[in-house]
Amino acid sequence: MPELPEVTTIVNQLNKEILLTNIKKVTVTDKRLIKDVEPNEFIKKVTGSTIKEVLRRGKVIIIKLEDKLFLIFHLRISGWLLLHSEYQKSARVSFELSNNLKLSFCDQRVLGEIRLVEDWHNLHIIKSMGPEPLSLSGEKFIELFKGKKLKIKPLLMDQTFIAGIGNLYAQELLFCAKINPEKRADSLTKDQLEKLYSCLINILKDAIEKKGSSVDTYRQVSGSKGAYAEVLKVYQREKEPCCRCNHPIVRKTIAGRGTYFCPECQK
């Protein structure tokens, strides 16, 4: 799933390859991805625009076209962006650029979203979003937990609590911090929260360095896989021995989401 490391990888790569290119042609193969605007109007407004800047907030990709025109992408579960044309399978909306690259929004399950807005700060998803984890000090991070009664895992995945953490990284960082995903957030000790903070920063940075986790459809803009899936410790490793204590990894549904963890060393 595209979470903070995957979206960061995509945004970094887009900034290297498509800045100041002009959008020459837009092709909408699947209208369902385009939200809040008629596809024909979308095509008309976007065609001829120049890509000024590519930004990220949480899992949202923001492409600045003009001072008051922003293209917004949300990859949701199965979306990915391609710049090189070998893997055009599932391409649903494509942008042909003046540097002869084609930017394609691909999405197997069609739950992704494309919007066109005047001011991205006004989007509901942006306004309600919690802080960026990589811009957060340890003290600020620990303060966020005051009075939170939710189980720690769904809390970490709550985008209004902290931005960019999804199902995969929530599980990996709880394993790293040796915390049971069902623990109530307000029952964690200061030591546990400090450990969780260092795991959060280290795992996100490492995953960005490895260009994300390709466990499903996610790819870099080149079509290559990210390398972090190879070092996942618990995600999708049910019944395999825990790398710390050898106890089999367990899968359990927590708050409606599949969750892998080690019941022996995550307390």
Added chain:
DNA sequence: AATGGGACCTGCGCGC
């Protein structure tokens, strides 16, 4: 405030 459910979607893996 927390929790649970359904909706959106497709492709995969399962049982038969």
Added chain:
DNA sequence: TGCGCGCAGGTCCCAT
């Protein structure tokens, strides 16, 4: 071989 079914996942929305 092939059918039908259930599941996965992020976000929003409704109900309790």
